[in-house]
Amino acid sequence: MKSIPNILASHKALFLSQKTKDVSYRLSLLKALKTEIIKREQDVLDALHKDFKKSEFETYISEFGLVLSEINLAIKKLKSWSKPKRIRPSILTFPSIDYIYKEPYGSVLVIAPWNYPFLLALDPLIMAIAAGNTVVLKPSELTKNTSKVITQIIKQVFPEDVCISIEGGIPVATELLAQKWDYIFFTGSTRVGKIVAEAAAKHLTPVTLELGGKSPCIIDDTVDVKLVARRLVWGKLLNGGQTCIAPDFVIAKSNIKANLVKALKKEITRRYGENPMNSGDFPRIINSKNVKRLTALIENEHIPFGGDIDESTSYISPTLIDNPKLDSKIMSEEIFGPILPILNYDTEDDISHILSHIEKPLAFYMFSNDKKFSKKMIRTYSFGGGVINDTLVHFGNAKLPFGGIGASGIGNYHGKHGFDTFSHKKAIMKRGTWLDPSFRYPPYRGKINLLKKVFKYFG
Numbered sequence: 001m002k003s004i005p006n007i008l009a010s011h012k013a014l015f016l017s018q019k020t021k022d023v024s025y026r027l028s029l030l031k032a033l034k035t036e037i038i039k040r041e042q043d044v045l046d047a048l049h050k051d052f053k054k055s056e057f058e059t060y061i062s063e064f065g066l067v068l069s070e071i072n073l074a075i076k077k078l079k080s081w082s083k084p085k086r087i088r089p090s091i092l093t094f095p096s097i098d099y100i101y102k103e104p105y106g107s108v109l110v111i112a113p114w115n116y117p118f119l120l121a122l123d124p125l126i127m128a129i130a131a132g133n134t135v136v137l138k139p140s141e142l143t144k145n146t147s148k149v150i151t152q153i154i155k156q157v158f159p160e161d162v163c164i165s166i167e168g169g170i171p172v173a174t175e176l177l178a179q180k181w182d183y184i185f186f187t188g189s190t191r192v193g194k195i196v197a198e199a200a201a202k203h204l205t206p207v208t209l210e211l212g213g214k215s216p217c218i219i220d221d222t223v224d225v226k227l228v229a230r231r232l233v234w235g236k237l238l239n240g241g242q243t244c245i246a247p248d249f250v251i252a253k254s255n256i257k258a259n260l261v262k263a264l265k266k267e268i269t270r271r272y273g274e275n276p277m278n279s280g281d282f283p284r285i286i287n288s289k290n291v292k293r294l295t296a297l298i299e300n301e302h303i304p305f306g307g308d309i310d311e312s313t314s315y316i317s318p319t320l321i322d323n324p325k326l327d328s329k330i331m332s333e334e335i336f337g338p339i340l341p342i343l344n345y346d347t348e349d350d351i352s353h354i355l356s357h358i359e360k361p362l363a364f365y366m367f368s369n370d371k372k373f374s375k376k377m378i379r380t381y382s383f384g385g386g387v388i389n390d391t392l393v394h395f396g397n398a399k400l401p402f403g404g405i406g407a408s409g410i411g412n413y414h415g416k417h418g419f420d421t422f423s424h425k426k427a428i429m430k431r432g433t434w435l436d437p438s439f440r441y442p443p444y445r446g447k448i449n450l451l452k453k454v455f456k457y458f459g
Contacts, residue, residue, distance in 0.1 A: 005171075009165060009177050009183065011107045011134040020104060023082050026349060027075060029129055033157045034071045037122075040153055044118055047145035051117070052240065052283040062238060063119040066396065071122050073398055073415055074087070074130040081130075081419050084428070091458040102423040104132030105206070106182030111173065112198070113188045114140035114286055115242040115336070118317030121150055121212075124185045133183070134162050139174055141169040142286055148274030178315040178407050180206050180259075189334075190359075190407050192247040208421055210244070210279035215363035216355060217247035217391065218377060221256045222298050229263035231341075235365075235391025237318055239337035240283035245363040245384075247391050247392075247442050248334060249341040251354055255343045259271075261320060264340075268318045277308070277315050284314040285337060290435045291316060294337040297330040306338075326357045348376075355381060359407035365391050384408050 002010070019025060037044075044064055048054045087098040108128045112121035121139050128135045137154065139147035151165040158164070166172060177184075177199035186196045187210040200207045219228055221386045236247050252260050253455030272279040285291045292309045298307060298321060320340040324330050330341055345351050364386035368374045374388050384404040386395050395402055395414075403412025439447060 001166075001386075002160075004166070004179065007160070007166070008107060008134065008181075010161040011136065014104050014159075015104070018277065020134060020162065023079060023132075026130055026132055028079055029158065029162065030071060030075050030078070030126065032069070033126070033129075033153070034072060034075065034209050036153050037067065037071070038158050040149060043149045043152075046150045048118065049144075050117065050145040050454050052242075052286065054092060054239065056284045057282045058238065058283070059074075059118075063116055064164050066119055067126070069121045070398065070415070070418075071126050074126055074419070077128050077416065078419075081416060082132075089429075092433070092454065093429065094437055097430045097432075100132070101428055103426050105422060105424055106133060107181045108133040108135050108185065108422065109132075109176055109181045110135055110137045111184070111186045111188065113177070113244075114138050114142035115244065117143040117146040118150065120187045120335075124187075124208075124413060124418065124422075125154075127187070127413060128183075128422045129163060131419050131422035133422055135164075135165070135166045136368065137178065138169060138173060139165060141167065141172075144419045152209060155340045172182055176397075179202040183207070184419075185413075186210065186316075193409070208403070208413065209360065209409045210402075210411075212244040212336075213361035213408040214248040214331075214334055215245060215361040215365065215405070216358070217250045217365040217367070218351060219250060219252045219366070220254070220302075220368040220370060220373060221253040222224075223256075223367045225256060225260050225263045226267075228260065228367045229267040231390050232367075233267045233318075237282070237338050238392065239266070239318075242286065242336050243281075243392065244336075245395060246336075247340070247363075247365050248361070249331065249343060251343050251345050251351055253347050254344040257342065261304060261322075261342060262319060267303070272318065276317050277310065277313075283457065285316055286415070287315070288314060290314075290337070294335070294339060294351070297333075297335065297337075298339060299329075301328070301330060301341075326354065329355065351377075360384075360405050362404045363387075363392075363394075364410040365437040382406070384412075384450040 022100050045056045045059050048059045082098040087100055089096045089098045110124050114229055118138050123138055126134055128280045139150050147167050153166055154163055154165040182204045182207055184207045190211045192212045193209045272282045276282040288311050291314050294316055295309055301317035301324055302322040304320050304322050306317040308317035316338055319339045323340045360382045362384040364383035366377055367389050382405055385394050398415030401417040402414045403409050411421055
C-alpha cells in the first residue's frame with residue numbers, strides 16, 4: 001500500500017479531475033457497494049459475533065439493516081439531492097435568479113468507532129461518496145474481524161484513488177490527522193474528539209464530531225412501569241450497553257421507583273435468563289481494558305441486581321445501581337456498558353439539580369403520559385436528540401438529523417442530512433442585464449433617505 005501522504009495526493013488528483021462530480025459515476029459506485037455488502041452479509045454477521053459475541057438478529061437490526069436502508073435511500077434520492085435548488089430572490093437584488101449548488105468538499109477522512117463498527121463506518125462513507133467526495137476510512141483497530149471485512153468490501157468496490165480503508169491503531173490515526181483534509185468526520189469519545197478538533201484546526205478543516213455523554217432517562221408516575229421496563233432494558237442492553245445514545249442513567253419519580261426496579265429485574269431475567277452469561281442474545285464488552293474500567297465504576301456502589309463479572313470472557317452482567325452520589329465515578333463519566341444507575345426525584349427542581357451536573361448529552365429520554373410535563377422537559381433541556389416513551393428509536397428515522405451539541409458533538413448526519421453534511425452549499429446569483437437603476441452607484445448625495453426606506457420595507 002502507498003504511504004498516507006501519497007494516498008491523499010492521489011485522492012486530491014482524482015477529485016481535481018472532476019470525475020466524482022458526475023452523479024452517474026457516484027450512483028455506479030453506490031450500486032456496486034450495495035451489491036458487495038449484500039454478498040458479504042454473512043461475513044459481516046460472523047465478524048461482529050467474533051468481535052462482540054453479538055447475535056445475528058441484533059447485528060441486523062442495529063447495523064446491517066440500517067446500512068442497507070441508508071444506501072437504498074442514497075441511490076433512490078441522489079439525483080434529486082444533487083440538483084441545484086432555486087431560491088426566491090430578494091427585492092434588494094432584483095432582477096436576479098438565485099440558486100444553491102451542492103458541491104463536494106474534496107478529500108474526506110472518516111474515523112469510525114468500535115462500538116458499532118460496521119454501521120458507523122459505512123453510514124458516513126455512503127453519504128460522503130454520494131456527495132461526490134473521495135474517502136479515506138480508518139476503521140477501529142479494536143474490532144479486527146469487522147474492520148477486516150470492511151476493508152475487503154471497499155477494496156473490491158472502489159478504485160484506491162476514490163476510496164480506501166486504512167487499518168491500524170493510534171500511530172496510523174495520528175499520521176492521518178496530520179494531513180490536510182477537506183473534511184473530517186469522527187465518531188468516538190469526547191476525549192478523542194478534542195484531539196481530532198485540534199488537529200483539524202491547524203488546517204482550518206471543517207469537522208463533524210459524533211461523540212456521546214451521559215444521556216438521562218426521566219420517568220414520571222403516569223406510566224405503565226412494565227412497558228417502561230421492556231423498552232428501557234432493550235435500549236440500555238442493546239450491544240451490551242455500548243451505545244453512544246444508550247440511556248446512561250434513570251431519574252424516576254420517587255413513588256414508582258421501587259416498582260420500576262422490580263419490573264426491571266423481571267424484564268432482564270425474562271429477556272436474558274437467570275444467567276445472562278449463557279444467553280446467545282447478550283453481547284460482551286469489547287475488551288478487558290473496558291471491563292476493568294466498568295468494574296472500577298461500580299466499586300462501593302449499592303447493587304440491588306447484577307454485578308457479576310468475568311474478565312476472562314469480557315463479561316459484565318446487566319447491573320442496576322441504586323442512588324449513586326452525583327460526584328461518584330459512575331455519575332462522572334459516560335458508562336458505555338450494561339450498568340444502569342437509578343436516581344429518584346420528587347420535584348422538577350430535583351431533576352434540574354441532577355442534570356446540572358452533566359454536560360449537554362447526545363440523547364434525552366423520558367417516559368410520561370403527561371403531555372404538558374413532556375413538552376416542558378423537551379423545551380427546557382439542551383441535547384442532541386430525544387424520544388418520549390421509548391429509547392434509541394430516533395436513530396432509525398433517516399429523515400431526522402442525528403448529532404450532538406456542545407460536549408456531545410458538532411454537526412449531524414443521516415439520510416439527506418448526511419448528504420448535506422458532506423456537501424458545500426454554494427450560493428449562486430444570476431443577475432439580469434435588462435435593468436440597471438443608477439441608485440446604488442455614486443454620487444450618493446440625496447439618496448440616504450430612500451435607502452433607509454428600502455431596507456425598512458424590503459430588507
